[in-house]
Amino acid sequence: MxxxxxxxxxxxxxxxxxxxxxxxxxxxxxxxxxxxxxxxxxxxxxxxxxxxxxxxxxxxxxxxxxxxxxxxxxxxxxxxxxxxxxxxxxxxxxxxxxxxxxxxxxxxxxxxxxxxxxxRYAWLEVYEKYFQTGTLAVAKAKQKQQSDAQQLEQLDQLPEGEDFAIASLDVEPYVGPACA
Missing domain, CATH: 1.25.40.10 (Tetratricopeptide repeat domain)
Structure with missing residues (x-):
């Protein structure tokens, strides 16, 4: 064929x-x-x-x-x-x-x-599991979780959509090889 x-x-x-x-x-x-x-x-x-x-x-x-x-x-x-x-x-x-x-x-x-x-969303769980007695590790995990939440809040404030991301980078999206 x-x-x-x-x-x-x-x-x-x-x-x-x-x-x-x-x-x-x-x-x-x-x-x-x-x-x-x-x-x-x-x-x-x-x-x-x-x-x-x-x-x-x-x-x-x-x-x-x-x-x-x-x-x-x-x-x-x-x-x-x-x-x-x-x-x-x-x-x-x-x-x-x-x-x-x-x-x-x-x-x-x-x-x-x-x-x-x-x-990616379970840092606190990981720290608590491996460092159950280490309060410093738990505190760091909570701090990391708060930092992640703040970053997500900032992302939520940006205009939505792939077009915004592409426009902000000033590049064209890759769509694969073009067929004639």
Missing amino acids: AAAAAYRDGQFCKAEDLYTEALASAVDAESRASALVSRAQCRLKLQHFEDALEDASAARAIAPENPKAWYRLGMANASLSRLEEAEGALKEALRLRPTDEAVASALTSVRRRLQEAEG
Whole structure:
């Protein structure tokens, strides 16, 4: 298949176009799901994560027992930092294909990111656990927590949205390689 060859050659834009053509000419649900899963992978490579998420979601709706659809859904969500959704999708992919090392590795990575995210907000808990008798350590933890809260308050006072952050940096957002 030409689309698969283009993908193997690293021509992700071309492969995406060819999978779009395959999707348009798909005669059954299985072919449609397969084209969507493959196009989602191209879009992940192109860093078009929202588009990849749409394709993976559509593939999952058509073929809920397709482990690749769940895997792509998990990877797209992880790329968008939607970690809880990514974890759920990857768990389902692993349930459908329990020996797939790529899925297991991705799930481990997402779980690690979730733990790190949770850990950012638990400094006091960490200090109290490891320095239960050290009142100085607890005092420092409380001070750190107050400092973090003050920084969050300052952030809340800034205008919202990615556009503000990008404008303040005077840079253009990176949207991945452009396809012709």
